[in-house]
Amino acid sequence: MPVFINQKTDIGERIDVFLARGGTLSRSALARLLQNGNVLVNGKPVSKNYRLSGGEEITVNISEPVPSEAKAEDIPLDILYEDSHLLVINKPRGLVVHPGAGNLTGTLVNALINHCGDELSGIGGVTRPGIVHRLDKDTSGLMLAAKNDFAHNALCAALQKREINRVYVCMVRGLPKPENGVIDAPIGRHPTKRVRMAVVPNGRTARTFYKVLEAYAGHSLVECTLDTGRTHQIRVHMAHIGHPILGDSLYGPGGLAGKALRGGSGGVPPVSGQMLQAYKLSFKHPVTGEDMRFEAEREF
Numbered sequence: 553m554p555v556f557i558n559q560k561t562d563i564g565e566r567i568d569v570f571l572a573r574g575g576t577l578s579r580s581a582l583a584r585l586l587q588n589g590n591v592l593v594n595g596k597p598v599s600k601n602y603r604l605s606g607g608e609e610i611t612v613n614i615s616e617p618v619p620s621e622a623k624a625e626d627i628p629l630d631i632l633y634e635d636s637h638l639l640v641i642n643k644p645r646g647l648v649v650h651p652g653a654g655n656l657t658g659t660l661v662n663a664l665i666n667h668c669g670d671e672l673s674g675i676g677g678v679t680r681p682g683i684v685h686r687l688d689k690d691t692s693g694l695m696l697a698a699k700n701d702f703a704h705n706a707l708c709a710a711l712q713k714r715e716i717n718r719v720y721v722c723m724v725r726g727l728p729k730p731e732n733g734v735i736d737a738p739i740g741r742h743p744t745k746r747v748r749m750a751v752v753p754n755g756r757t758a759r760t761f762y763k764v765l766e767a768y769a770g771h772s773l774v775e776c777t778l779d780t781g782r783t784h785q786i787r788v789h790m791a792h793i794g795h796p797i798l799g800d801s802l803y804g805p806g807g808l809a810g811k812a813l814r815g816g817s818g819g820v821p822p823v824s825g826q827m828l829q830a831y832k833l834s835f836k837h838p839v840t841g842e843d844m845r846f847e848a849e850r851e852f
Contacts (some may be wrong), residue, residue, distance in 0.1 A: 555579040556844045558584055561803065562793075567591065571612065572712065577705065581675075585612060622651050627663035632846050637673075637703040637839050638696060642848050643802050645825050649651055650680045655689075664697055673704040674699075683782065685711060685718075689700040690799075693720070693830025706838030711781065719832035720764070720786055724795040725804065726779065727772045731764035738754040740783040748802060749784045760780045760789045771798065773852070786828060799826040827852055831836045 562595050568582050571591070581589075582600075588717045589597035590613040630642040641660070644696040648655040651662070664672055675698070682688075682760055696716070696815040698704035710716050740755030742748040751758075759779035766773040772795070776786045786804045790796055796804025829852075834845040 558587045558599075562604045562717055563626060564607045565604050566600065567593070567598060567604060567610070569604045570604060571610070574835060577614075577708070579765050580709065585614070590604065590614070609665060622661050622665055622681070623657070623660070624666035624669075625662035626658075626666055627658065629663050631667075632848070633844070634695070637700060637837070638698050638707070639668075640833065640844075641693060641695050641697060643687055643695050645690055648689045649695075650676075650707055651688045652679065660695075668699055671699045673699060673701050675701050675704045675708075684708060685716075687788075688784065688826075688828075690826035691720075691828045691830065692802075692832040692851060693832070694718075694846055696833070696835070697771060703838045707835070710838070714779065716835040717833070718781070718830060719830060720778070720830050721850055721852075722774050722786065722790065722829070723789050723798045723827035724772050724774050725769050725798060726770065726792060728764060728795050729764065733759045733762060733765075734779075735762065735793060737753060737789060737792055739785060739788055749782070749788050751788060756780075756782055758785050758789065762790075777792045782809075787826075797826060797828050799824070799827070801826070 566592050567789040568579065568586060571577065572579050572759055585591050586598070586600045591598060592611040592613070593602060593608045600801040620843050630644070631639055632642055633640040641647070643660060648659045649661065651657070651659050661679065661681060661683065668682065676683045682697040682699065682704070684704065687693060687695055696707060697766050698707055707716070721796070734760045738753065738755030739749050739758040740752040742750040743752065756779060761777040762777060763775045764772050774790070778785060784803070787797055787800055800802065829848070829850065831848045831850055834843070836842070837844050
């Protein structure tokens with residue numbers, strides 16, 4: 553139950569911003585604590601919009617991690633790296649990350665519990681133990697998982713500070729112009745289609761850097777680097793500029809890619825799923841400080 557005494561220099565600052573500066577909890581974790589009434593100012597719970605007036609006593613009630621209710625399942629894992637603090641996993645397309653409605657078993661979390669046992673960090677709660685960041689079911693590629701709470705907190709803080717670099721490759725319809733650029737457009741829940749995200753005026757800041765790697769007849773291979781990490785960010789941003797990802801059933805077209813236009817030989821293989829892969833991941837090890845860099849074999 554840490555207690556902070558707010559200084560006069562912090563007057564006017566939102567409480568979630570003030571607490572996030574400490575770096576021990578991610579913004580998402582703080583949002584949950586605030587929503588659940590676990591952040592008190594002078595003994596009273598406040599919302600994330602509370603602005604400091606100076607001299608308040610702030611108490612953050614952090615509950616002990618709840619043991620995961622997910623069951624261990626012997627599901628093969630493609631582990632690129634593992635030590636006593638973390639794992640780097642190459643997630644296949646089609647594997648759900650954590651249990652949820654319609655996917656109570658057969659998830660990455662079930663596999664991690666089986667592989668790590670009691671080592672797995674409990675910070676993610678009953679459904680997301682060890683999960684630092686997630687990938688959509690139909691997105692393949694590199695993911696981080698934490699094996700203890702110290703590593704989990706440190707990696708979530710690094711993610712919040714944009715110190716974890718995630719690079720994706722995708723096949724999109726058409727040829728983006730310019731071929732190198734940045735999509736800076738806020739993302740929020742779609743106003744009418746609640747299962748979708750969309751670029752909306754009051755959405756959260758979202759920024760994606762992109763670069764065309766190859767151009768084909770009607771389709772392009774594009775590398776995308778996340779500056780922020782919003783839900784479905786690359787899928788939403790590429791669709792927003794008129795170049796949706798092939799095989800994306802929610803935001804884009806299906807079908808086959810065309811013959812090579814330049815930069816390669818042969819055509820692009822038939823689309824058998826969402827053509828989006830997280831193929832590069834780099835970060836600083838939360839314990840050793842070592843620069844960690846990983847690259848998965850490209851799928852297309």
